[in-house]
Amino acid sequence: MTRQIVLDTETTGLSADSGDRIIEIGCVELLNRRLTGNNLHFYLNPERDSHEDALRVHGLTTEFLRDKPKFAEVAEDLLTYLQDAEIIIHNAAFDVGFLDRELERLRKPAFNTWVDSITDTLVMAKQLYPGKRNSLDALCDRLGVDNSGRTLHGALLDAELLADVYIALTRGQEALLIDLGDVGQQGVSVRRADFSALDLPVIRANEVELSAHAGVLTQLDKSSSGKTVWRVVEPEITGI
Structure with a gap:
């Protein structure tokens, strides 16, 4: 069973090295890519004030x-909650840097030693959408995740949104498969279809389509500053 925790923090400012502290932690649990409701949320006393710019983002006052x-x-x-889970964070270097500094104050090992792995959805998004805005709000808009309730940043709300974004970012053929375990529990019989004898036609691209395809590749090259692999892979693929 794959256990993943989507994690987000809010902080007093942008620099853990300069003494900024974590003021909120939100965690959302996924088991086999499904929300479980077993979430974790803390507001924390940072023992210092938030910078004005940070306060405008999260709205968590010193008094609160x-x-x-x-x-x-x-x-x-x-x-204990995070132990041995895959941790999913948007811009992981920022949050992990703050968590590392908090653990260092307690003379505990670095954050990555407590968990199985760390996945950065910002890195994933930049690979999938080179040259585009890949903030959490931008990804919500692009992937159809409702973020209308996000007027201020909040760690738990942002973790919940990121969980939906992560599922959308990684949704592939598995989204089309039936969960046979659940079907069996409901007493429904499933008959597998045999497509081995099916002869699918191959439709070749015409000149107009090939030209349009080349134009798309050119735009990808331009937006990624020539970092795409399309021009390397393309000559190896016949019929394109």
Whole structure:
């Protein structure tokens, strides 16, 4: 069973190295790519004020956070929850940098030693959509994820949105498959279809389509500053 945790943080500012701290952590659990509802959420007292720019983003005031637990008080619960899971983060270097610094203050090992792996959806999005905006809001718009309730950034809300974005980013042929385990539990019999004798026609591209295809490749080359592999792969593919 694959356990994944989508994680997001809010912070007092942009630089953990300069003393900024985590003020909110939101975690959303996926089992076999399905939301379980077993989520984790903390507001934290950072023992310092937020920068004005950060406060405009998250809206979490010093007064609101003053009676919240400190990171040290929730660290064990957080690490136990995350233990050995694949962690999914948008712009992972930012969040992991802050988590590492918080763990360092407690003389604990770095964040990546507690989890199975870390997946950065920003890196994934840049590979899938080179040259385009790949913020969480931009991906929600592009992938049809409803983010209308996101007026301010919030770690749990953003983790929930990112979970939907991640599922959409990684949706492939598995989305078309029937979960036979669930079907069996409902008492429905399933008969597999045999397509081995099916002869599918191959329709070759005409000159107009080939020209349009070349134009698309040119645009991809331009938007990615020549980093695409299309021109390398294309000569190896016959019939294109």
